[in-house]
Amino acid sequence: VDFKLFHGLLAETGLFHLTIGNVIMWIIAFTFIALAIIKNYEPLLLLPIGFGIFLVNLPLADLMKENNLLWVFYHYAIEKWGIIPPLIFMGVGAMTDFRPLIANPKTLLLGAAAQLGVYVTFFGALLLGFNLKEAASIGIIGGADGPTTIFLTSKLAPHLLGATAVAAYSYMAMVPIIQPPIMRLLTTGKERKIRMKQLRPVSKLEVIGFPLLATLVICLLIPDTAPLMGMFMVGNLFRESGVVQRLSSTAQNELINIVTIFLGLCIGATMTAEIFLKPQSLYIFFLGLFSFAFGTAGGILLAKFMNLFLKEKINPLIGAAGVSAVPMAARVAQVVARQEDKHNFILMQAMGPNVAGVIGTAAAAGFFLSMLK
């Protein structure tokens, strides 16, 4: 028996090069896939992310080596051209109804206050030893906006992309668990019972004019946010114009589905054992949670502060919806309000700060980019 030949053959297999790190990453990958299939936990993302992790941790397959398949996806779709986050924003824009925000524009302030978590965590990350660019990428998790997190991290700290993206999407899915205790802690029963008057009807001209107006104001003030805001608002114009039903439908269905496949695989592909299995990843998950909690608190506290001056009081629970996570955060505000008074309906009022949070997080990302790129 030629043992040398056998040994040579074995050395060429992936099995011979398997590390403990690879096996741990497989376990993480299988956990993601199981969570998606069994628990239906963010399946659209966790399934491709899980399989992406599995693929890049197959020894010698080298799918993330320059010019290989996943490297090409990642390099062109995220790292070099960065087209995936803006395309997702186009789809999200086509799904977003800005009427609650237009009817009650002061809720924009709650979307701004919820960005407090982003900036507090930015400092927390610096204290844990991350540099400015890494700290900004970690802080933005608190905006609870996956595409914005990916957009900013890919430009400032691409080596953290896997951890920040997974943290952002995980916490978005965990809104119903994370937010209610903070909401109850910071509000009294009386405040949670506040009823808000029905929103006024918004005219067709207002909803068509809004994406143009918002693009003009936001992109003139923060040009770096134009890729996200421009696509977000063009998607919304497709929806509201009523004359390009096919484009609107494509943006919110086929396009976003195709992009989500590549997004998931690309995120998974960044999670090789040598990059992901570091204490840094645990810090990122911890800081992300911290950021999210502070964002929730920021929105609620500003709503309470605004009530000191407003004649018609606002239910402070809608402030918690200022972290984006559309529409989950608004639904959570509704659920917590109904636990106090089952005839209280604040869902539509909570949608205002909810969509304002998307704009606020994109604005925060634009500021980070303009100061750190």
Added chain:
Amino acid sequence: MTDWYMAIKIFLEGLGGVFLVLISLQISINIFTKVINLLSQKKD
């Protein structure tokens, strides 16, 4: 070594900037709504 001066500048300018942008948008929506209401009243 963390550049704390830069960090504080980012914090203040960033958070202040986010508020500035969203307040500007709020004012713009209010003006826009008023103009539309005026125009529709004139039309009537």
